[in-house]
Amino acid sequence: MSPLLEVAGLRKSFPATRNLFGRVTERTVVSDEVSFTVGRGETLGIVGESGAGKSTVGRQVLRLIEPDSGTITFDGDDVRKLKGKDLLSFRRRAQMIFQDPFSSLDPHMTIRNAVGEPLTIHYGIKGAERDRHVVEMLERVGMRADQLDKYPREFSGGQLQRIAIARALTLDPDFIVCDEPVAALDVSIQAQVLNLLLDLQAERGLSYIFISHDLSLVRFLAHRVVVMYRGQVVETGTAEELFENPQHPYTKTLVAAVPDPRARRCSAAVPALEA
Ligand SMILES: Nc1ncnc2c1ncn2[C@@H]1O[C@H](COP(=O)(O)OP(=O)(O)OP(=O)(O)O)[C@@H](O)[C@H]1O
Ligand SMILES: [Mg+2]
Numbered sequence: 001m002s003p004l005l006e007v008a009g010l011r012k013s014f015p016a017t018r019n020l021f022g023r024v025t026e027r028t029v030v031s032d033e034v035s036f037t038v039g040r041g042e043t044l045g046i047v048g049e050s051g052a053g054k055s056t057v058g059r060q061v062l063r064l065i066e067p068d069s070g071t072i073t074f075d076g077d078d079v080r081k082l083k084g085k086d087l088l089s090f091r092r093r094a095q096m097i098f099q100d101p102f103s104s105l106d107p108h109m110t111i112r113n114a115v116g117e118p119l120t121i122h123y124g125i126k127g128a129e130r131d132r133h134v135v136e137m138l139e140r141v142g143m144r145a146d147q148l149d150k151y152p153r154e155f156s157g158g159q160l161q162r163i164a165i166a167r168a169l170t171l172d173p174d175f176i177v178c179d180e181p182v183a184a185l186d187v188s189i190q191a192q193v194l195n196l197l198l199d200l201q202a203e204r205g206l207s208y209i210f211i212s213h214d215l216s217l218v219r220f221l222a223h224r225v226v227v228m229y230r231g232q233v234v235e236t237g238t239a240e241e242l243f244e245n246p247q248h249p250y251t252k253t254l255v256a257a258v259p260d261p262r263a264r265r266c267s268a269a270v271p272a273l274e275a
Helices: 054-061 084-093 111-123 127-140 157-169 187-204 215-221 239-244 249-256 261-265 269-274
Strands: 005-018 024-038 043-047 069-074 094-097 175-179 207-212 224-229 232-237
Touching: 005 054, 024 043, 024 054, 024 069, 024 207, 024 232, 043 054, 043 215, 054 175, 054 207, 084 094, 084 111, 094 157, 111 127, 111 157, 127 157, 157 187, 187 207, 187 215, 207 215, 215 224, 215 239, 224 239, 224 249, 232 239, 232 249, 239 249
Parallel strands: 043 207, 043 224, 094 175, 175 207
Antiparallel strands: 005 024, 005 069, 224 232
């Protein structure tokens, strides 16, 4: 079967300098011929240092920003050409979870509305029927139904990330770009959220792009990993392969930052993750 997502030759640049008249004189290339695939039910990790271009790739894949060139194929469809009904369908099937749940949720919207809104926008579902679905989603991510009328400020970071996951799940997607979804959370909470993502994948056959600068985290979650460095994919392989036999100097640096795999198993995040 073909992969769910195929990205080929993705290129994106932003204006770097302008002359006196506002004309762009130089551009910074932030995605430079980026290519990878994501299989059905698979997690592809994207790792790389800050500014490597990881988020920019995730946003292009979801058509939140427009690439300069390259192709994005989702379940056989050319994502860059989708319009109308087909684009809406893609918007239902492909979701995103961001690093900071405080800024990804509207502070003036109750949890009932935050999680239910996509159902109204896409299907016109409102009232009791919508509430039933919202409660089901919230319970699935470990939140209680009596919290429906609270606002984001009344929750902790970990709870908010669960709510953001519930919102992303509302439309029953096939694919979620998780952009550093636990980087802003306490280590103890990180494991719970990562386990939730793993459970949801097992239940629903979800495919993920999991963006992180932490290779040790990605090793536990991702089936395959893409290493980005200055806008380019410098290495692709299973996390195991990259750990055991890194090829690119940057991957070697990443691996060296996690000195001993046995020691890493005893780190705070990992036992809870495996529990
Ligand atoms: N809208 C934009 N305009 C101009 N430059 C941008 C824009 N968005 C991103 N960039 C630049 O693109 C480069 C890659 O940014 P990106 O956010 O994709 O990196 P990242 O790998 O996600 O980093 P981090 O780990 O810090 O999140 C950076 O140099 C950034 O400054
Ligand atoms: Mg980023």
